[in-house]
Amino acid sequence: MELGPHSRPAEPGRCVSGSPSAGSAFPASRVSAAGAEPGSRPTAVAAVLPAGGCGERMGVRTPKQFCRVLERPLISYTLQALERVCWIKDIVVAVTGENMEAMRNIIQRYGHKRISLAEAGATRHRSIFSGLKALAEDQPDCKLTKPEVVIIHDAVRPFVEEDVLLRVVMAAKEHGAAGAIRPLVSTVISPAADGCLDHALDRAKHRASEMPQAFLFDVIYEAYQQCSDYDLEFGTECLQLALKYCHTKAKLVEGPPELWKVTYKQDLYAAESLIKEKISQxxxxxxxxxxxxxxxxxxxxxxxxxxxxxxxxxxxxxxxxxxxxxxxxxxxxxxxxxxxxxxxxxxxxxxxxxxxxxxxxxxxxxxxxxxxxxxxxxxxxxxxxxxxxxxxxxxxxxxxxxxxxxxxxxxxxxxxxxxxxxxxxxxxxxxxxxxxxxxxxxxxxxxx
Structure with missing residues (x-):
């Protein structure tokens, strides 16, 4: 596990919510605005970003999290969005061994802070598990403090705002697990073995699962410890693991449209357009x-x-x-x-x-x-x-x-x-x- 440099800020100026303090993760006013009692706020929040993907669907050689948008790697924007939320104490990025040095260079060049690196696994779930292990106190040579609540977020969702992070964290504090959702854009259909339509889902009754998601750390860590190899190899939904292995029903939080994930090559152009719009305001x-x-x-x-x-x-x-x-x-x-x-x-x-x-x-x-x-x-x-x-x-x-x-x-x-x-x-x-x-x-x- 590697600790990133802390010598200069990832972005000049103040943090979004003020400085973090030892015994308080959130400013009371912001927590109250989110509908939670100030006394119920978590004392420690961390984030895990799985960033070991190869970007196969994007059709480019460079993994999408390292693709450049306005001459800057996409993952740097995501890290910046999380770093600006001062009550997130630690951010663990899980990257493959071959990209570890590239990630260190990004941390160094753009001055990212509160970043630790963990080695990613061969699948998304294995990468998340690796990030959770870096935060767990039961691991040898652990250099981080186990949080009360952990956020899991995608490295290629750079437009996450503090408000939705706060809402999923506070919902996880109360329910054990929480995740952002969005209405389905297209109707989901199920094909039969012969390639013909079997049935269609009622779009009004279903939602798209998005990121960020948040969990009581002990809940999600226990779930991953109990995971089967099949879950780790083929699973995609963290909320389902919490339900399956810890019987924890996730609270679903409506997220904004900006939570979309950069998946295809054209998404890079859309991300560039959004960033230009934001910095031109x-x-x-x-x-x-x-x-x-x-x-x-x-x-x-x-x-x-x-x-x-x-x-x-x-x-x-x-x-x-x-x-x-x-x-x-x-x-x-x-x-x-x-x-x-x-x-x-x-x-x-x-x-x-x-x-x-x-x-x-x-x-x-x-x-x-x-x-x-x-x-x-x-x-x-x-x-x-x-x-x-x-x-x-x-x-x-x-x-x-x-x-x-x-x-x-x-x-x-x-x-x-x-x-x-x-x-x-x-x-x-x-x-x-x-x-x-x-x-x-x-x-x-x-x-x-």
């Missing part, structure tokens, strides 16, 4: 002077209309550039840097350096749009673009570190109607750059 407009504040405000208001579901914030730097680190947060991966007439290469370089040194570009592609506002009747766009050719070289440099830099000229006309039209065109261009996050567009000088 906040944009920071940065200005440096009072003259730019008015332009920044106008652009901010137009952007709000263009991206009506996004949060648009603005930050003003002082004359010396201010503390750039103050607005580099885990919530924002899109920055609009507004200047009027002048363009300060050194100030831009300082900002990009601070951005590169943060962990943001490591986790997601970060979009930076340098917006230069000028009156085209005074300064022809072609002349200004020539003076901004340094953006292309800079963009090529920072692109290597996952920062996508583009330049945008906006006609800051004295004619109010023309100004509004230019701002609207600029907002449309910015929206496209933010939503697409295309490396191919980095280094482009655009005109609105």
């Amino acid at each position: 906040e944009i920071c407009v940065v200005v440096k002077t009072k003259d730019e504040e008015s332009v920044g405000h106008l652009l901010k208001e137009v952007l709000k209309n263009e991206l009506n579901c996004a949060t648009i914030t603005s930050t003003a730097l002082d004359h010396s550039g201010g503390d750039i680190q103050n607005f580099l947060t885990d919530q924002c991966c899109s920055f609009i840097w507004v200047t009027v007439l002048s363009s300060d290469f050194q100030e831009t370089r300082k900002f990009l350096t601070a951005l590169e040194e943060s962990s943001l570009p490591l986790l997601y592609p970060v979009v930076v749009v340098l917006v230069h506002c000028l009156d085209f009747t005074l300064v022809p766009p072609a002349q200004k673009m020539e003076s901004l050719m340094w953006i292309r070289g800079l963009a090529k440099e920072v692109k290597k570190r996952n920062v996508l830099l583009s330049g945008l000229l906006i006609n800051y006309s004295q004619d109010e109607q023309k100004l509004q039209e230019s701002l609207q065109q600029g907002a449309s261009i910015i929206a496209a750059l933010v939503k697409e996050r295309s490396p191919a567009l980095a280094g482009q000088l655009l005109v609105a």
Whole structure:
């Protein structure tokens, strides 16, 4: 069993629920909101992720949990989702021996914390059992503390939120076992031996079993200890094992649509689209002077209309550039840097350096749009673009570190109607750059 590094966070900024404490797994307010008494919360929660699959259904050589989405392995997103829930004390990932080193590299590169590795078995159930053994106190050289409740989750379900994790854990605390479910999308039919329809199930009476699932640790560990070789080899449903061997009926918890599992190649594109959508929900407009504040405000208001579901914030730097680190947060991966007439290469370089040194570009592609506002009747766009050719070289440099830099000229006309039209065109261009996050567009000088 390998322990991952704890040197830096998997994501900058605060944890979702605050810091974990020794005797309390959940903030009382969150538990109460979930319908459970604060005094009934578990004292220790861990998670097990089976990640030993080969991705046969995806039809690619790389196991799907290691396939890259926006240049980052899929499993890293799942680990990040669990790490952000501070009351999950330990996360055990079961991977095959041949992928153990690759998993260690992921932990190291993306700074994942609270991660331990266990060697996966030949099947899903054997991998889960291996992860449970790593948490059990009855195993030799056990380096982890046995939890009261254990979450079992798929390494390729990256969009799990704290709310559903909390609900299945609290239901498991009360019932011994719990699992997320979703309505069936298609009707399930049973074929006869001759390949013809035998019967169909009433879709309204059945549900799809999803992840996460949660169990009192002693319940699921005892179930796996009693499992037959047939169960370990061919079984798929953990809730059924708890029922079969420990007579524990699982509480079923309705889960959100985002719990779907990345199974086929097209699912990777869907996952990428969802991640892009999530990280495009906040944009920071940065200005440096009072003259730019008015332009920044106008652009901010137009952007709000263009991206009506996004949060648009603005930050003003002082004359010396201010503390750039103050607005580099885990919530924002899109920055609009507004200047009027002048363009300060050194100030831009300082900002990009601070951005590169943060962990943001490591986790997601970060979009930076340098917006230069000028009156085209005074300064022809072609002349200004020539003076901004340094953006292309800079963009090529920072692109290597996952920062996508583009330049945008906006006609800051004295004619109010023309100004509004230019701002609207600029907002449309910015929206496209933010939503697409295309490396191919980095280094482009655009005109609105």
